[in-house]
Amino acid sequence: MPDTRDLELLAHISGGLPLCPRPYAQIGLQIGMDEAEVISRLGALKTQGLIKRLGVIVKHRPLGYRANAMVVWDVPDAHIKQLGGQISQFSFVTLCYQRPRHSEWPYNLYCMIHGKDRATVLAQLAQLNQACELGDFARQILFSRRCFKQRGAVYQAPPTTVTANG
Amino acid sequence: MQTTTLSALHKRLLNDFQRDFPLSPTPYRDIAEQLGVSEAAVLAAFAELDRQQLISRIGPIIPPNHIGASTLVAMAIPAEQLQAVADKISAFPEVNHNYEREHRLNLWFVAVASSQEHLQAVIATIEQATGFAALQLPLVDDFFIDLGFKLDLQHA
Numbered sequence: 001m002p003d004t005r006d007l008e009l010l011a012h013i014s015g016g017l018p019l020c021p022r023p024y025a026q027i028g029l030q031i032g033m034d035e036a037e038v039i040s041r042l043g044a045l046k047t048q049g050l051i052k053r054l055g056v057i058v059k060h061r062p063l064g065y066r067a068n069a070m071v072v073w074d075v076p077d078a079h080i081k082q083l084g085g086q087i088s089q090f091s092f093v094t095l096c097y098q099r100p101r102h103s104e105w106p107y108n109l110y111c112m113i114h115g116k117d118r119a120t121v122l123a124q125l126a127q128l129n130q131a132c133e134l135g136d137f138a139r140q141i142l143f144s145r146r147c148f149k150q151r152g153a154v155y156q157a158p159p160t161t162v163t164a165n166g
Numbered sequence: 167m168q169t170t171t172l173s174a175l176h177k178r179l180l181n182d183f184q185r186d187f188p189l190s191p192t193p194y195r196d197i198a199e200q201l202g203v204s205e206a207a208v209l210a211a212f213a214e215l216d217r218q219q220l221i222s223r224i225g226p227i228i229p230p231n232h233i234g235a236s237t238l239v240a241m242a243i244p245a246e247q248l249q250a251v252a253d254k255i256s257a258f259p260e261v262n263h264n265y266e267r268e269h270r271l272n273l274w275f276v277a278v279a280s281s282q283e284h285l286q287a288v289i290a291t292i293e294q295a296t297g298f299a300a301l302q303l304p305l306v307d308d309f310f311i312d313l314g315f316k317l318d319l320q321h322a
Contacts, residue, residue: 002233007280010233016223019209019216022191039189042226046189050233051226052311055187058180062220063317070267070274084309098307099238105271105301111310116318142267142274149256149264149275150222 002050009033009041010051015151061147065114067121071128072107073139080109086132087111092124107140118143172220175203175211177319180220187224230305235285236278237304240271241296248273251296260288271301 002010008031017023024042025035033041045051060068075083080098087109088096095112111128115121121143129135172180178201188196194212195205215221230236243251248266255275256264264275277292279285293300 007233010226010228013225014228016225017187017193019194019212021194021205021209023193024189024191035191039191043189045226050228052229053185054189054226055184056180056224057222057227058184058317059220059222062218063180063319065317081307081309084307088310093310096308096310097305098309099303100306102301102303105240105303108306140269142269142271145266145268146252147265148252149261151262 002045002048005031005033006041006045006050009038010045013042059150060114064116067115067118068144069113069121069125070142070144071111071113071125071139072142073109073134073137074101074107075109075134075137077108083109083132083134087128090124090128090131092121093128106138172319173211175201175207176215176220179208179211179215180319181317183224227311229308229311230276230278234278234280235282235304236276237285237289237302239275239277239289239292240301240303241273241298242271243273243296243298245272251298254295255292258288258292260285 009027012027012030018026020026022035024038027033028035028038042051042054046054073083084096084098087093088111092113092115093111094114095110097110098108099110101108113121113124113128115124122141125141179197183197187193190196192205194208198205198208201208212221212224216223241251252264252266252273255261255273258277260277260279261275262278264273266272267274277285277288279288289300289302
C-alpha cells in the first residue's frame with residue numbers, strides 16, 4: 001500500500017511533470033523530498049502497479065481521432081472476466097471495466113473505443129461483437145459529443161482514509 | 167479544429183514516450199540523446215505540443231481502485247441546460263473527466279476523492295447545486311486501463 005509520502009508525491013505529479021531540465025527535483029521541492037527519493041518512489045509505485053504507466057498523455061481529438069464511443073453490454077456475471085479479457089486484446093480499445101448494474105441502467109461491461117471517425121468506430125465495434133460473440137447481449141453505444149473537462153485525477157493529500165473503491 | 171502540421175520530432179514525442187518515461191534526473195536530456203537532438207529542442211517541442219493542446223500532460227495513469235475513492239457518474243440533463251450544468255460540475259476540483267454523450271443520460275463525469283466520505287459529500291453537493299440526480303457507477307473490476315495508444319500520424 002502507498003504511504004502518506006507516496007500520496008503527497010502523486011498529488012503533486014498528477015497535474016503533470018514540469019518542463020525543465022530537472023523535473024523530478026522540481027516536484028520534490030514542493031513537498032520537501034529530494035530528487036533521488038522522488039525517482040525511487042515513482043519506480044516503486046510503477047512496480048506495484050499503483051502507477052499503470054508514466055509518460056505522455058495525448059489528447060485524441062485534436063490528433064485526428066474525432067470519434068470516441070463508450071460501449072456497454074449486459075453480460076452474465078459468470079462470463080464477464082473472460083469477455084473483458086478478450087475485448088482488451090483489441091488495439092482500438094483503450095479501457096475495459098466492470099461496473100454495477102442499476103435498475104435504470106442494466107449494463108455491467110464497459111469499453112471505450114477511439115477511432116478517426118464514426119464509421120471506423122462502428123466497424124470496430126462490429127468486429128468486437130463478432131469476435132467475442134457479444135451480439136446477443138443488450139448493449140448501448142454512447143458516442144461522445146462535447147468534452148467539458150479532461151485532466152488527470154487530483155488526489156487531495158494527505159487523505160484521512162483510503163478506501164479501496166473505484 | 168485547426169489542422170496541425172507536426173514535425174518528425176513532435177510525432178516521436180507523441181508516440182514513443184507514452185509509457186516508460188525516463189525515471190532519471192534528466193529525462194528530457196535522455197530523450198534528446200535517444201532522438202539525436204538537443205535537450206532544449208525536446209523541451210521546446212513538448213511546450214509547443216502543450217500550447218497546441220495536443221497533449222494533456224506528462225504524468226502518471228493511476229488505476230482508480232487503489233488510491234482514494236472514485237466513481238463514474240451519469241446524469242440526464244435537458245439539452246438547453248447542459249452547458250451550464252456541465253460548467254458547474256467541471257468547476258469541482260474532484261471532477262477530472264466530463265463529457266457529453268449521445269443518450270438520455272447525456273452527461274458523464276468521473277469524480278475522485280481521498281476517501282469514500284469525501285466522494286459522497288461531493289456527489290451530494292453536485293446533486294444539490296444542479297438539481298439533477300447522479301447515477302453512480304463505481305468500478306467493480308478493471309480488465310484493461312489505457313496503456314497508451316499507437317497514433318497513426320501519417321497525415322497529421
